Amino acid sequence: MSNLTNYSDEIFKCIRCGACRAVCPTFGEELDEIAVARGRMALIEAVTGGELALTDAFEKAVFDCAMCGACKAGCPSGVDVPAVIEAARAELVEKKRSEGLIRFLARKSLRDKKSLDRAFSLMALGRAAYGPLAATPLAKYLPYQYEDFKRNFPKIPRKPLSKRIPPVSRVRNAKGTVLFYAGCVINYVYPEIGVAAVKVLNHAGYDVVFAKEEPCCGKPLLSLGETGVFRSVAEKNVSLLSGVEADFIVSACPTCSLTLRDDYPTILTETASDKAAAISAKVRDINEFLLHETDFIARLDAAEMIITYHDPCHLAHGMGVKKEPRELLDAATLGGLVEMREASRCCGFGGSFSFLNYELSGRIANRKVRNIINTGVPAVVTACPGCMMHIGDALRQSGSDAVAFHTLQIFEKAIKR
Amino acid sequence: MGPDLEEKLTSLLSPEEVVTGPEAAVLYGGDSTRVSGRPDAVVRPASAESIRLVMEYAARERVPVTPRGAGSGLSGGCVPAKGGVVVSTERLNRIIDIDTADLIAVVEPGVITASLHSASEALGFFYPPDPGSSAFCTLGGNVAENAGGLRGLKYGVTRDYVMALDIALPDGRTFTAGSRTRKNVTGYDMARLFTGSEGTLGFITKAALRLIPLPEARAGFLAAFDTLEAASGAVLMIIKSGITPSTLEIMDAVTLKAVASYLRANSPFDGRGDGGNGAPGALLLIEVDGSEADVVRQSGRLLDALKDSGAKELRQAKDTAEQEEIWAARRAALTALARISPSVILEDATVPRKEIPAMVRAIRNVAEKYCLLIGTFGHAGDGNLHPTIVTDLRVEENKNKVKAAVGEIFDAALSLGGTLSGEHGIGIMKSDYMERELGEAGVSAMRKVKDALDPQGIMNPGKIFKG
Numbered sequence: 001m002s003n004l005t006n007y008s009d010e011i012f013k014c015i016r017c018g019a020c021r022a023v024c025p026t027f028g029e030e031l032d033e034i035a036v037a038r039g040r041m042a043l044i045e046a047v048t049g050g051e052l053a054l055t056d057a058f059e060k061a062v063f064d065c066a067m068c069g070a071c072k073a074g075c076p077s078g079v080d081v082p083a084v085i086e087a088a089r090a091e092l093v094e095k096k097r098s099e100g101l102i103r104f105l106a107r108k109s110l111r112d113k114k115s116l117d118r119a120f121s122l123m124a125l126g127r128a129a130y131g132p133l134a135a136t137p138l139a140k141y142l143p144y145q146y147e148d149f150k151r152n153f154p155k156i157p158r159k160p161l162s163k164r165i166p167p168v169s170r171v172r173n174a175k176g177t178v179l180f181y182a183g184c185v186i187n188y189v190y191p192e193i194g195v196a197a198v199k200v201l202n203h204a205g206y207d208v209v210f211a212k213e214e215p216c217c218g219k220p221l222l223s224l225g226e227t228g229v230f231r232s233v234a235e236k237n238v239s240l241l242s243g244v245e246a247d248f249i250v251s252a253c254p255t256c257s258l259t260l261r262d263d264y265p266t267i268l269t270e271t272a273s274d275k276a277a278a279i280s281a282k283v284r285d286i287n288e289f290l291l292h293e294t295d296f297i298a299r300l301d302a303a304e305m306i307i308t309y310h311d312p313c314h315l316a317h318g319m320g321v322k323k324e325p326r327e328l329l330d331a332a333t334l335g336g337l338v339e340m341r342e343a344s345r346c347c348g349f350g351g352s353f354s355f356l357n358y359e360l361s362g363r364i365a366n367r368k369v370r371n372i373i374n375t376g377v378p379a380v381v382t383a384c385p386g387c388m389m390h391i392g393d394a395l396r397q398s399g400s401d402a403v404a405f406h407t408l409q410i411f412e413k414a415i416k417r
Numbered sequence: 418m419g420p421d422l423e424e425k426l427t428s429l430l431s432p433e434e435v436v437t438g439p440e441a442a443v444l445y446g447g448d449s450t451r452v453s454g455r456p457d458a459v460v461r462p463a464s465a466e467s468i469r470l471v472m473e474y475a476a477r478e479r480v481p482v483t484p485r486g487a488g489s490g491l492s493g494g495c496v497p498a499k500g501g502v503v504v505s506t507e508r509l510n511r512i513i514d515i516d517t518a519d520l521i522a523v524v525e526p527g528v529i530t531a532s533l534h535s536a537s538e539a540l541g542f543f544y545p546p547d548p549g550s551s552a553f554c555t556l557g558g559n560v561a562e563n564a565g566g567l568r569g570l571k572y573g574v575t576r577d578y579v580m581a582l583d584i585a586l587p588d589g590r591t592f593t594a595g596s597r598t599r600k601n602v603t604g605y606d607m608a609r610l611f612t613g614s615e616g617t618l619g620f621i622t623k624a625a626l627r628l629i630p631l632p633e634a635r636a637g638f639l640a641a642f643d644t645l646e647a648a649s650g651a652v653l654m655i656i657k658s659g660i661t662p663s664t665l666e667i668m669d670a671v672t673l674k675a676v677a678s679y680l681r682a683n684s685p686f687d688g689r690g691d692g693g694n695g696a697p698g699a700l701l702l703i704e705v706d707g708s709e710a711d712v713v714r715q716s717g718r719l720l721d722a723l724k725d726s727g728a729k730e731l732r733q734a735k736d737t738a739e740q741e742e743i744w745a746a747r748r749a750a751l752t753a754l755a756r757i758s759p760s761v762i763l764e765d766a767t768v769p770r771k772e773i774p775a776m777v778r779a780i781r782n783v784a785e786k787y788c789l790l791i792g793t794f795g796h797a798g799d800g801n802l803h804p805t806i807v808t809d810l811r812v813e814e815n816k817n818k819v820k821a822a823v824g825e826i827f828d829a830a831l832s833l834g835g836t837l838s839g840e841h842g843i844g845i846m847k848s849d850y851m852e853r854e855l856g857e858a859g860v861s862a863m864r865k866v867k868d869a870l871d872p873q874g875i876m877n878p879g880k881i882f883k884g
Contacts, residue, residue, distance in 0.1 A: 009759070012759050012811065013759045015449060015451060015755060015760075015761055016447055016448060016449050016450075016451050016488070017449045017489055017550065018449065018487050018488055018489035018550070018553050018554075019489075019550070019552070019553055020553075021487060021489075021553040022529075022531070022552040022553040031461075031507045031508055031510065032436075032461070032507070033444040033445060033488070033505070033507075034436075034440060034444055038488075039444045042443050042444055042446075042447065043440055043443055043444065046443045051443065052439055052440065052443060053439075055438070055439065055440065057438050057440045058440060061440065076751055076752035076755045077752075077755045077756065077759070077761075078752075078755075078756055
């Protein structure tokens with residue numbers, strides 16, 4: 001699958017109309033053909049056709065994509081741009097042997113649960129030491145030489161989600177069972193969102209199962225072109241998840257949902273296709289689940305808030321879920337939802353993208369922040385822990401008092417007592 | 418020539434205005450025709466002065482210059498057919514002024530058309546030209562190609578909104594064609610000459626565009642017909658009834674079927690694409706605008722005309738959401754067709770309005786003759802149809818079939834008193850057919866204009882004229 005030529009039909013489908021220019025977040029900043037899906041497709045076609053070598057500029061073009069998928073969602077020809085970019089990255093990893101700190105760390109730490117635990121406890125230490133160290137002459141030895149060290153990472157709590165909730169949380173007269181798939185960011189960085197998820201799902205009448213041994217879904221590896229490690233992580237997930245009896249698999253991280261739903265069945269074709277397909281059919285984003293499978297909306301009180309909503313890319317463009325969180329949020333808040341301009345434009349996070357090119361990622365975030373501030377609303381809600389982290393960072397850097405929340409934190413406030 | 422030229426241009430401009438490396442030629446070599454050339458250098462000027470410097474240099478060294486907006490054109494207009502420098506305007510994207518007293522917007526050439534729409538509408542004013550690509554195409558490109566769009570019937574095309582253009586001539590000198598005044602008879606109408614000149618006469622570095630007051634109300638309608646002929650007959654009835662809809666779009670059975678299957682639940686119509694009894698169905702999508710009272714009056718007449726012309730089903734959008742649904746279906750036409758096969762050839766031959774039924778028949782005959790899938794939709798109100806061929810051009814046989822079919826579509830349009838291109842331009846794609854419409858004398862007259870303004874032939878060579 002990593003062979004780029006397998007994608008030549010997909011690449012040929014691009015009719016070069018340029019529609020992606022209107023929605024591409026990196027193009028919006030760079031205004032350069034090298035930073036838009038059409039340009040990337042043209043370069044990849046030139047590489048597969050033998051006109052262009054795997055140059056450094058090519059590599060940069062292919063990695064400077066936030067993988068938001070807005071191009072695919074709006075493409076007249078329906079070109080699966082993210083899939084082609086992933087394949088091009090895999091090709092670069094294989095043939096150009098590109099290496100870097102982020103890639104190395106991702107490969108080492110995301111490969112299994114044990115490494116993941118270790119990585120995040122190291123990160124917790126690092127996060128605690130980072131600020132003080134950055135103020136000393138030792139700063140130049142720190143791994144991220146971000147401009148003025150201004151990026152705000154949330155504190156990483158000592159107790160991850162897996163140590164905060166039981167394997168099974170039951171309710172009386174349960175309508176069914178859902179497996180809550182936390183994902184790394186909720187498990188290690190924002191366990192409180194996971195706790196809220198369990199509360200909300202219980203309130204909606206479902207028993208909640210949580211698999212403590214849950215590894216990373218693997219999306220960062222796939223995005224970095226580490227197809228081999230991705231496959232092994234995906235297989236671990238599939239065997240773990242197929243062993244759990246649940247009516248639905250629900251996640252509050254759209255990247256995890258999208259990966260489980262769409263990537264596993266297309267990539268694990270040889271090893272676990274039936275199981276991956278069965279899992280895929282059960283996967284729901286939590287907002288989608290709450291609105292369509294439960295009467296949660298009728299069980300909500302309105303919290304005293306007025307909010308605006310940011311569409312996570314993998315949820316809106318990847319899974320087509322836009323209405324659901326809005327309907328729920330409108331019901332869950334007294335002041336209701338005020339739409340911002342360009343609500344479904346990327347916040348700039350893009351997972352590994354924000355680590356590989358924080359400068360560009362930050363500029364994209366600033367546009368989002370301007371749109372948030374222009375609503376005049378003090379709270380921006382999103383349905384993705386990654387967006388929440390990135391928007392929170394950008395808001396703080398902008399000096400705004402607005403706060404970023406996950407939908408679940410709002411729902412938790414709005415649960416009828 | 419490549420690296421040398423890059424170096425020269427870098428010394429002339431600031432380094433970030435020059436795109437270097439082997440990637441540049443790939444990125445800036447093509448447009449939406451998927452025909453591509455390879456430039457020797459690419460520059461992205463940050464000012465009109467930089468463009469002037471490039472022109473001056475190009476004239477001295479006889480280097481071809483190809484202007485480029487968003488590269489979304491459908492005629493190969495921005496494809497560097499003879500190498501040289503591609504001058505891309507994407508950084509020149511400032512709306513310099515919106516003057517609500519003179520009703521003029523002054524823009525740099527790289528401003529996205531939709532940005533001017535929203536900026537002027539926020540002030541209660543209206544820039545009507547609305548090409549299908551308005552979300553990403555540029556105003557400079559619109560002027561150079563004299564772009565049309567959905568509102569041509571009532572509001573005209575880009576040409577009707579061009580007041581003044583700042584031009585960098587192919588020798589590096591500059592002047593302003595036209596003025597900010599509605600009346601201007603000072604010499605030749607050079608602003609009109611440069612509008613639609615496809616970048617072959619000079620470089621548009623700034624444009625003053627006319628605005629009009631934003632209509633206060635609008636109403637949207639959808640009418641279904643048994644046959645495409647009936648629908649195109651209804652177009653004539655509507656015009657004869659004395660109203661001028663702001664948009665009057667037609668979609669044939671092939672397009673309808675594609676749209677219905679593409680939009681599924683979100684489609685405002687269903688199953689109507691089959692038409693029953695083997696007869697093709699067709700749809701008209703109509704919008705009228707004006708003052709509240711005027712919209713009511715026009716709507717009444719429109720509904721009468723549609724009933725009289727045998728519409729099988731008639732629907733008026735209840736609210737803006739339903740209106741939006743109708744236009745979303747129209748906007749999805751090209752997308753839905755594009756999903757069928759990897760290659761899409763979007764033509765724009767245009768005929769006088771009353772010949773639409775004949776043109777529609779001619780297109781269907783061509784489709785049958787060459788066994789090609791052709792979806793026809795477009796701006797029926799102004800005779801500008803878009804027969805859209807969906808195929809796979811990687812197959813050699815398809816290439817030949819498409820070429821022959823397109824030639825016959827052109828001939829049909831010309832024999833009906835129409836024109837090769839309503840809004841996409843001639844570019845590379847249609848230059849072979851110019852004499853069919855204009856004759857030898859017509860083409861030679863145009864060539865004399867070209868030679869007079871660009872004696873060295875460095876401005877966008879290989880376009881409009883053969884060879």
